[in-house]
Amino acid sequence: MIETTKAIVINTIKYGDTSLIATCYTNSCGLKTYMLKGVLKAKKAKVKTAYFQPLMQLNLTANHNNRGALNSIRDVEIINFYGTIYSDxxxxxxxxxxxxxxxxxxxxxxxxxxxxxxxxxxxxxxxxxxxxxxxxxxxxxxxxxxxxxxxxxxxxxxxxxxxxxxxxxxxxxxxxxxxxxxxxxxxxxxxxxxxxxxxxxxxxxxxxxxxxxxxxxxxxxxxxxxxxxxxxxxxxxx
Incomplete structure (x- = not known):
């Protein structure tokens, strides 16, 4: 099911040479884990690694699968930009x-x-x-x-x-x-x-x-x- 929700990044781990698995806490459906395929090598992709720093606040459009399965992100944008958290x-x-x-x-x-x-x-x-x-x-x-x-x-x-x-x-x-x-x-x-x-x-x-x-x-x-x-x-x- 395609859903758009606010989300907070909790954790990322590297998967293979080019991908990440990101765990986020979402406003609409609690904890969700996403496979970010090829995100480490795709320079012009909509989904960028910089979006998935700890505690980053995002707005996601994602395909949410059954409970426990990896999900995929269709679109992402940063909301509530932090001014100091990543520089202090x-x-x-x-x-x-x-x-x-x-x-x-x-x-x-x-x-x-x-x-x-x-x-x-x-x-x-x-x-x-x-x-x-x-x-x-x-x-x-x-x-x-x-x-x-x-x-x-x-x-x-x-x-x-x-x-x-x-x-x-x-x-x-x-x-x-x-x-x-x-x-x-x-x-x-x-x-x-x-x-x-x-x-x-x-x-x-x-x-x-x-x-x-x-x-x-x-x-x-x-x-x-x-x-x-x-x-x-x-x-x-x-």
Missing amino acids: IKKQSIALFLSEVLYYSIKEEEKNEALFEYLETSFLWLDMHSNISNFHLLFLLNLTKYLGFYPKLNSVNLLYFDMLEGRFISSSSSNTVSGEKLDQFKRLLGINFDAIHEVNFNASNRQNVLSILIQYFELHLEGFRKPKSLNVLKSVFN
């Missing part, structure tokens, strides 16, 4: 890291307009702002709302956070966070990106919270892997 080293590192997180987190081939809007508006915010050192932390935390395991905020004043249950508890058990690390984690709860400048983490704080979030994703998402770009991200923000 910190934003580049965030984009690469978050594209890996999304690749391991989103599996559903079904429409979820709320999730798509969150991705779309978040990446535009990243592009337009300069105070972005903690962006990836808040992005991951708020992403859990759409994936179904945002922390339960009742009893938030208790001394331990049970990552497996996603709730605050009064005594320590396995997979709990407490003390200073928990205090840092709590500073992100309930805020949006426009309030992120109020969270003054140093490099150590940032690494502590990132480690908590990565473990939280690992506990709740089957098949989730630590992104290969994690060390690069840590290095850039140290």
Whole structure:
């Protein structure tokens, strides 16, 4: 079926010498994977490799096949051009890291307009702002709302956070966070990106919270892997 939809690039891998396989999150039908035949050698083709950088926002006209099958793209254009994400080293590192997180987190081939809007508006915010050192932390935390395991905020004043249950508890058990690390984690709860400048983490704080979030994703998402770009991200923000 031929469909036109907005899409966000999540991942690309090389296929053979001349082709790419691109995974995108679409507004109309969730996660879709496309075969881009000959795109690496065709200089005048409508579909260009430059369109498929991490988190690029596109408008696709595509032939969508049955669930799980590779799809093909008939036409593509860039929408919501980024002005800084691919030229700023910190934003580049965030984009690469978050594209890996999304690749391991989103599996559903079904429409979820709320999730798509969150991705779309978040990446535009990243592009337009300069105070972005903690962006990836808040992005991951708020992403859990759409994936179904945002922390339960009742009893938030208790001394331990049970990552497996996603709730605050009064005594320590396995997979709990407490003390200073928990205090840092709590500073992100309930805020949006426009309030992120109020969270003054140093490099150590940032690494502590990132480690908590990565473990939280690992506990709740089957098949989730630590992104290969994690060390690069840590290095850039140290």
